[in-house]
Amino acid sequence: MLIDILRRRIRIRDLEVFLMLAANLNFSKASEALHISQSALSAAIQGLEETLSTRLFDRSTRVVELTPAGKVLQKEAEELLAHFDYSIQRVQDFVSGAQGRLHIAASPSVMAGLLPSALNRFGETYPGVSVEVREEVHASCIHLVRARKVDLALTPGRQDFDDLCQTRLFNDHLVVLCSPNHAFAKQDKVKWTSIVKERIIAVKKESSVRQIVETAFARYARELQPAFEVERATSAMSFAAANLGVAIMPLSLVNYADKQYVVHRMIDAPDAVRVICAIRLAARTPSSAAENFVDLCARMATTR
DSSP: OHHHHHHHHOOHHHHHHHHHHHHHOOHHHHHHHHTSOHHHHHHHHHHHHHHHTSOOEEEOSSOEEEOHHHHHHHHHHHHHHHHHHHHHHHHHHHHHTSSEEEEEEEOHHHHHTHHHHHHHHHHHHOTTEEEEEEEOOHHHHHHHHHTTSSSEEEEEOOTTOTTEEEEEEEEEEEEEEEOTTSGGGGOSEEOHHHHTTSOEEEEOTTSHHHHHHHHHHHHTTOOOOOSEEESSHHHHHHHHHTTSOEEEEEHHHHTTSOTTTOEEEEEOSTTSEEEEEEEEETTSOOOHHHHHHHHHHHHHHTTO
16 A cells, blocks of 8 residues: 555656766765756655655755665666666557567468568668468458457458458459360450369469359359369469369469479459458557558558
8 A cells, every 4th residue: 555655656756866966976066967057956856755754855955865775776866767668668669560479460472572571671671570471261361360360461351351451452363274285275265154164273262263253153143163173382382283173373372383394374354353351359559560561561562
């Protein structure tokens, strides 16, 4: 109870005044350094002594000395203010984005495309920020954002995400991957009307690409029945290279396909595109580190 009372009565300024007098042991010099009058300094010291119920200085006409209690307070006050300054600096570093932790979820295509270079540049600019990354399909990315398990997700956006804040980064067009021996390899572009007649190598249902493909098939009164269903894009590429069917992939992943064994063609349709966004929970105030990272990704995306 006594500690609580003292904590409410003693201010940071009281300790700063005390330490200045303790360092100078001269009321005139201390008041001048503090830019206050000697009477105000004396009143502040007297108030602190009354609060602590002890003398902190022995005063005479010639000498000002710390009492034993004053020496103890000097040591503790110096440590307390040093820790206070350190704590305030930590908060300021967090507010500026120079320090902190950042948890990111990203779709596989973003992991393979934009994210590595963005992380490299972010680490150079903000070395004090620790970044944790999780590779997840689109649905899992959104779930992690809503569950507050990550600060943001780099994944395709959608218009029905009313509870999420979405910052557009870039358009990621879809392409069809096939063997160089496939008929599509001789075309510049391929339409959905041709694709729906082919054997499809599809990724799992949680993928945003899979959802676009299913919607396109439904538009032509077709139900997507994959010839093969795979977990990873690399598997789909390998199957397409073996001419086991065709695969629909984001253009951002094509750079990692072996052009000798698989080729890609643009899909000639306005819906064959995903808008990659930085997505966060609208009701959750983003950290400065998260805002800085999104700004960096947006700038890098414009040069893609």
